[in-house]
Amino acid sequence: MQKSVQDIITLIREKGIKMVDFKMVDINGQYRHVTIPAESFSEDIMEKGIGFDASNYGYAVVEKSDMVFIPDPDTALIDPFCEIPTLSMSGNAMIIDTPENRPLAQYPRNIVLAAENYMRQTGIADTMLILPEFEFYLFDEVGWEIQPNSVSMYLNAKQSYFNSFEEGFGNIVPKQKAYHIAKPFDTSYECRSEMCLLMEEAGIEVKYHHPEVAASGQFEIEPKLGEMSKMADATMMIKYIIKNTAAKYGKSATLMPKPVYGEAGSGMHVHMLLLKDGKPVFSDDSGYAHLSKTAHYFIGGLLKHIGSLCAITNPSTNSFKRLVPGFEAPVTVGYATSNRSAVVRIPAYAKAPGEHRFELRNPDATCNPYFCYAAILMAGLDGVKNQIDPHENGWGPYDVNLYTLSDEEKSKLQSLPISLDAALDALEADHDYLTAGGVFPEELLQNFIKTKREECRQIEAVPHPLEFEKYYNL
Secondary structure, eight states: OOOOHHHHHHHHHHOOOOOOEEEOOOTTTTTEEEEEEEGGGOOOHHHHHHEEEEEGGOOOOOOOSEEEEOOOGGEEOTHHHHHHSSSEEEEEEEEEESTTOOEESHHHHHHHHHHHHHHHHHHHHHHEEEEEOOEEEEEEEEEEEEEEEEEEEEEOTTGGGGTTTOOSOOOOOOOOOTOOOOOOTTTHHHHHHHHHHHHHHHHHOOEEEEEOOOTTEEEEEOOOEHHHHHHHHHHHHHHHHHHHHHHTTOOOOOOOOOOSTTSSOOOEEEEEEEEEEEEEEOOTTTTGBBOHHHHHHHHHHHHHHHHHHHHHHHHHHTTTHHHHTTSSSSSEEEEEEEEEEEEEEOOOOOOOOGGGGEOOOOOOSOHHHHHEEEEEEEEHHHHHHHTTOOOTTOOOOSSSSSGGOOOOHHHTTTBBOSSSHHHHHHHSSHHHHHGGSSSSOOOHHHHHHHHHHHHHHHHHHHHOHHHHHHHOOO
């Protein structure tokens, strides 16, 4: 049910709210916020918004950088991490140049809404449902230092195999053996259960949570399918809840793709399906894996544009330390059923017509979720519009373990980019599918590429400890 301004005012009064917090999103997909006393909240603020400087959020706007943030009452919830009763809302950024204002096209939330509108205009579907899986680590200690005379990082998870002697209580998890492991080894169960309860209170339905493969404190929380734009909002809130709940329990949470050398990386696999007039677009029992032609064309669009998509779905240098052979992260451009080595996996357990879907396995949670989900939709729609058949293009189906192929067979496969720089090169060369319908502004993409290139340069300039091992004594 949609909330009105009056509903918010009533909620503030009934719950004794003292502060109203407005959460905005910067270009990297990180929350920023502005807070006002509850007594200052009014219908006028909901209509005219809160002013902010968009240039400080990383957006390269042609217009003047002064914008207004318009809260969305449907996103209102009581922040469980504030001691002072606080009501939180997200919303949209607007440009102040007309009496009615107009959406700031570069603002992430506006982009995901524009992608949904574009989908409806194509007539292919009217709803996209997605289910992102959230893998993350919980550490008991973490720290890093970057000085001219010291470059280091340190982390610790008490349950990990590397504490087998120091901890001395025997409840140690062997390397890469933590998947679904139970108590007493699962030492953060209560923390994760509280995370899930808080998500449910925030209106985010949770499917389950469990320990993941890596012994050094890796876990997963999976929500249920939801509409794309709402799930983008939910993704921001899920990350917020994970990190704040971890802090409450004296732990540090990270969704960084590869924080631990030699252990499994953390991805954010995205399941997806389309609906039109409430009916599944991807379902056809006569097709491969019960998927329709439209579904296969959608997969074809994802695979055709996967190189450039990686710049948006995996926008950190650390992302490509996860996307390496030998773990469950995909490195091959292809699709298959129940095969985690292909970048597009069709889950065999989704048997009902309304559940037939597939997942894109390369994304991780360093992405801006609004950009990520919108880009995935735009790539898939391009595949449907241009009838890009993944089988005819040689992308599968690969119903074999791609990691076990011979070197000769592997040489015939197309791979994901091996670095963020390579993914940015692909995005520079291939982004017309993103700008279709004006969904992604060209200025935003160019500024995004520039920002990420600078990150690459900064990281490349810092000596790495392994370089000392390899080259110090040469």
